[in-house]
Each structure stands twice: as C-alpha cells, then as structure tokens.
Amino acid sequence: MNAVPPIEIADIFLEQAHSLCRGGELLPGGVMELAKKLQSAADSSTPLKVKLGLDPTRPDLHLGHTVVLRKLRAFQDLGHQAILIIGDATAMIGDPSGRSATRPPLTDAEVQLNAQTYLDQAGKIIDVRKAQIVRNSEWLSGMKLEDFLKLAAKVTAAQILAREDFDTRLKENRPISLHELFYPLMQGYDSVVVDADIELGGSDQRFNNLMGRELQVSYGRTRPPQMVLLMPLLEGTDGKVKMSKSYPENCINLTDSAEEMYGKLMSIPDAMITRYELLLNLLSPEQLVEQEQQMQQGVVNPRDLKMHLAKFLVSQYHNPEDAERGEQAFITKFQKREIPEDIPELNLAGVESPGLVNLMIEQQLAPSRNEARRLIQGGGVKLDGQKVSDVELLLNYTAGISVVLQVGKRKFLRLNF
RNA sequence: GGGUAGGUGCCCGAGGGGUUAAAGGGGGCGGUCUGUAAAAUCGCUGCGUAAGCUACGUUGGUUCAAAUCCAACCCUACCCA
Structure with a gap:
C-alpha cells in the first residue's frame, strides 16, 4: 500500500499476535498489524491500552462475557494495560446491536447496582489491581449539549442507518427510537477518551468498535487509531442461540x-x-x-x-x-439417578392425610393444580422411587416414617411424617 | 392533520360470527432410551376437583352467540401534507 519499507518483526511478537487473535477476527489488517503494534509497544516501552466495555444491563456476567475478558487477561499477561469500561451511561440506552426492538430503559440505581456486581465477577478473570477501571458516566453524563452536538456532527445519518440492525428494522417497518442511534457514538467516544490502542468486543460490536476508530481520527489522534479484535459470540446451553442476557435460560452465569x-x-x-x-x-x-x-x-x-x-x-x-x-x-x-444427599425436608407430623397435589403446590413443586396433575399423569412424580399414578392420592403414612418425593428430574423433597 | 396496513397464548404465527382454550412451529416441562441435564423418540403445555371462569391492544355496542361484525380510543409501521 504505502512506501514504508517492510519492518522485520520478531517471531515472539508474531507468536503473541497469533495467540491473541486465536478464535477471533482482527480489524483492520489481521495478525501482522497486531504483531507490529506489539513490537513497537515493546520498542518504546509503552504498553498497549486495551479497552473492553461492558454495559451493566443485568446483574450477572455470563460465560459469554468471559470470552472477551479472557482475551483482556491475555493482554494483561503480556504486560499491556487493560482498560475495563463499565458502561453505566451506555447501559441506560441499551446497545441496539442485533436487536429487533428497543430496549426498556434501566434506572440509574439498577445500573449502579449491576456495575458493582460486574466488577466483583470480572475480578475472577482479569487482574483488577493492574487494570484501569472506569465508568463512562464519568465523561458522558455531564456532557454539554454543544459537545454532544460536536460529537454527533462527526458522522452522518446514512452512516449510522447503514448499520445492519437498523437497516433491517427500517425495512421491516419496526420502530427505532432516536436515542438508539446515538449508542455507537457514545461507545466510540469512550475510545477517544481512554485513548485505546485495541478494543475488544463480541462480533456484534463490529460497528460500534469501528466507530471508535473513526472518532479517534476525527478527534485528532495522530498515532494509528485502535485496532478491533472481535470474538465470536459463544452459544448458550442450547448450542444454538448466543448466550445473552436477554435469554437468561440459555446463560451460564458466573454467579x-x-x-x-x-x-x-x-x-x-x-x-x-x-x-x-x-x-x-x-x-x-x-x-x-x-x-x-x-x-x-x-x-x-x-x-x-x-x-x-x-x-x-x-x-x-x-x-x-x-x-x-x-x-x-x-x-x-x-x-446414577440416585437421590441426592442434602435435599430439603418437610415436617408433616400432625397433618391429617395431606393431598399430594396440594402439597406440590404449597411446596412450589408445581405452578398450578392442573400442572401438578399433568405431571402425575405423565409419570413425572415419584414417592420413594415409585411412580405415582393416582391424581387424588392422599399421603397416609404412619408417624415417624420418612418418604422422598421426587417431581420431575430435579426436584426432591423429604417428607417426615 | 389525512390515508393505508397491523396489534392473537411464553415467543413466532394461522384463523374473519357458533364445531376455537384458539391450527402449525419454536420454547418449556414430563416419559422412554442412552455414554450425559448430549442426540433420538413419545407425550403434555390457561386456571379450576367439577359445573365453570378468564384469554385474541383498550373500552363500549350489535347478536341467542364475537378473537371474528360495528364504534371510539390507545400503540406501531408506511405513504401523503
């Protein structure tokens, strides 16, 4: 492309770059570019600033977040500066990435609470003492209108609307709230403020992260703008849909x-x-x-x-x-399909022949009587390993007897008469 | 401001006056099997013991009978001004 003579890159940096990229996608330029960055950082003894932003929209981090957090840790292990941005300001908008609908806004209190739990959990992966941890409300919340307009003037509406998720929504006649359009700008501005050299993110962050590159240049950065390392989104326990806070059933949470x-x-x-x-x-x-x-x-x-x-x-x-x-x-x-050791117990001494269905409801083993009956009819309820078939069953046991009630595969309750 | 198309159960999506607690799919749950809470396969999937009661954006109305017809309103998108 340009006339710069080829730089000799030491093997060690190539290896590092390969390892850091593994599984992910590096933009722009790929492994070579990263190797150069690593080498020049080493030459000038200035660690790279590696940014990762997480929006505290839910209380828990899940295994999907650890994909990028582990990458961040990998950079830390090579002596680079990790910058973890808790997106408490951006969380209030909600990232429109991959969304087909506007998110319900969160309250400030919710966000701050989630932010704290994020920090606790991220500490299990990255070295928080060495990391720089900041909240983007620090610079976004107090932004003056004129500064905000200055930021907004850096990009065109067409640029923003070209983004796939907006484009799709437009075509399908689904609503886009105006504030959602600002999300990429806010996230990109974070990169300007922290002066990132590399930004990590999930592959759904392509647009947002590249925006950070553009904004860094617009704001007069003279060194090369940040590179973007995108990691694929980890599928959840169903093996199909990405692990996402929006589908709690599909998540493996750190908590x-x-x-x-x-x-x-x-x-x-x-x-x-x-x-x-x-x-x-x-x-x-x-x-x-x-x-x-x-x-x-x-x-x-x-x-x-x-x-x-x-x-x-x-x-x-x-x-x-x-x-x-x-x-x-x-x-x-x-x-082994055995009964686990420490199961909750229920004392039924003195209760006159309790009905099984009622008991299941009271103990929240079934959400409704109809459901309880269905479970019994479907063979999903056992007493001491014996399937129950009688929907009307009354539990008449002699005092002192103990029986294990099993509902479905996972719910157990020891009944003491 | 005017016009058009929509709003159905956890989600998607059929249905256009009674046979519709509402097809089909997804999800969820349960059974069987297994090398696993994989895969496969079968079943169930509003609440109520029942009579029945709630439910198709909201509120009223027409009818013996409405998710289905009418009116007003709310919400969404698109087009026009």
Whole structure:
C-alpha cells in the first residue's frame, strides 16, 4: 500500500499476535498489524491500552462475557494495560446491536447496582489491581449539549442507518427510537477518551468498535487509531442461540452455584465442546483437532470431556473443592439417578392425610393444580422411587416414617411424617 | 392533520360470527432410551376437583352467540401534507 519499507518483526511478537487473535477476527489488517503494534509497544516501552466495555444491563456476567475478558487477561499477561469500561451511561440506552426492538430503559440505581456486581465477577478473570477501571458516566453524563452536538456532527445519518440492525428494522417497518442511534457514538467516544490502542468486543460490536476508530481520527489522534479484535459470540446451553442476557435460560452465569454451573455445562450439546474450549482459550488449535478426531473415532467419550471442562471452569470461578462437590452431585443426581444427599425436608407430623397435589403446590413443586396433575399423569412424580399414578392420592403414612418425593428430574423433597 | 396496513397464548404465527382454550412451529416441562441435564423418540403445555371462569391492544355496542361484525380510543409501521 504505502512506501514504508517492510519492518522485520520478531517471531515472539508474531507468536503473541497469533495467540491473541486465536478464535477471533482482527480489524483492520489481521495478525501482522497486531504483531507490529506489539513490537513497537515493546520498542518504546509503552504498553498497549486495551479497552473492553461492558454495559451493566443485568446483574450477572455470563460465560459469554468471559470470552472477551479472557482475551483482556491475555493482554494483561503480556504486560499491556487493560482498560475495563463499565458502561453505566451506555447501559441506560441499551446497545441496539442485533436487536429487533428497543430496549426498556434501566434506572440509574439498577445500573449502579449491576456495575458493582460486574466488577466483583470480572475480578475472577482479569487482574483488577493492574487494570484501569472506569465508568463512562464519568465523561458522558455531564456532557454539554454543544459537545454532544460536536460529537454527533462527526458522522452522518446514512452512516449510522447503514448499520445492519437498523437497516433491517427500517425495512421491516419496526420502530427505532432516536436515542438508539446515538449508542455507537457514545461507545466510540469512550475510545477517544481512554485513548485505546485495541478494543475488544463480541462480533456484534463490529460497528460500534469501528466507530471508535473513526472518532479517534476525527478527534485528532495522530498515532494509528485502535485496532478491533472481535470474538465470536459463544452459544448458550442450547448450542444454538448466543448466550445473552436477554435469554437468561440459555446463560451460564458466573454467579451460578458450583453445582448449577457444573450441571449447565454438562447440558451443552456434544458438538459445543470444542467450540467452548476454543473460545474460552483452553486448548491449542492442535489439541482441539486431536480431540475432535478422538471423539469421532469413539476413543473418547464426549461426556468425559464435558465433565473435565465443567470441573475446570467451576474450579476457576468457584474453587476446586466446590467443583468436586458439583461433580459428585451431578453423578449421583443424573448419572446414577440416585437421590441426592442434602435435599430439603418437610415436617408433616400432625397433618391429617395431606393431598399430594396440594402439597406440590404449597411446596412450589408445581405452578398450578392442573400442572401438578399433568405431571402425575405423565409419570413425572415419584414417592420413594415409585411412580405415582393416582391424581387424588392422599399421603397416609404412619408417624415417624420418612418418604422422598421426587417431581420431575430435579426436584426432591423429604417428607417426615 | 389525512390515508393505508397491523396489534392473537411464553415467543413466532394461522384463523374473519357458533364445531376455537384458539391450527402449525419454536420454547418449556414430563416419559422412554442412552455414554450425559448430549442426540433420538413419545407425550403434555390457561386456571379450576367439577359445573365453570378468564384469554385474541383498550373500552363500549350489535347478536341467542364475537378473537371474528360495528364504534371510539390507545400503540406501531408506511405513504401523503
């Protein structure tokens, strides 16, 4: 392109760049460009500023967020400056990325509460003491109208509307609120303020992150503007749809209990195992290929790989002891189909022949009487391992007897008469 | 301000006066099976013991009978001014 003579790039930076990019997409330019950046940073002894913004729209971070957080950590491990932006101002708009509808706005209090939990959870992955952690309300909330207009004047409406999700919504006659159009500007302005060299994000952040590049130039940055490293979005436990705060059922949250997290990881489709390992940066590409082959040849049971994966991640986000407990719980509960040890108990001493259906409702084992009956008719209710068939069953047991009630696969209750 | 097309159950989406608690799909839940809370497969999926009661944007109306017809209103998109 230009007349600059080719720069000799040391192997170490090429290797670093390769490793940092693994699984992701680097814009613009690819691995070489990053290697150059890494080298010149080393030459000038100025660590790269690596930005990651997270909007605290929900209280929990999930495994999908850890994909980029782990990347951020990887940069930290190479001595670069991590900048974690808690998007408390942007959260109030809500990122329109990939959305087909406007988000309900959050209150300031909700956002601030979520922001705190984000920090606690991010600390499990990145080194927060070395990271620079800022909230974008610091510069966005107090912005004067004239400064805001100055920002808005940097881009054209057509540029913003060309963005795929807006374009689709326009074509499909779905509403776009005006404030949503400002989202990319706000996020891009963050890059100007923190003077980022690299911005990390999910692949749905392409537009927003590239906006940061443009704005940095518009605001007079003389050094090269930020590069953008986009990571694919991790699919949730269903293996199809991305893990997203909008679909809580599909998320593995960092705040999930060890047992829950272990179980959810076991429920991912087999085909997702290598995908998770790749995006969470757990295995090298060679190892992934080998593992894939072993699975196909039937040498290795996907279940065992999943158990390994689950145990590893639970150890990391909780601790090894809890991971072991989670694994044992999974084995007894699901593999052996045995009754778990510590199940809730209910004292029924003195209660006159309680009805099973009523009991299920009272103990929230079923949402309605009809549903309780359906469960019984479908063979989903057991007493001491025996399927119950009588919808009208009354529990007449002698005092002192203890019986385990099981509803569906996961709900247990010990009844003491 | 005027016009047009829409608003259906958790979601998508059929239905255009009674046989519609509302087709079909997705999701969810349960059973079977299994090497797993994978896959596959079958079933269930408004509330109520029941009579019945709620439910198709809202409110009224027409009818023996309305998600379906009428009116007004609210919301959304598009077109025109």
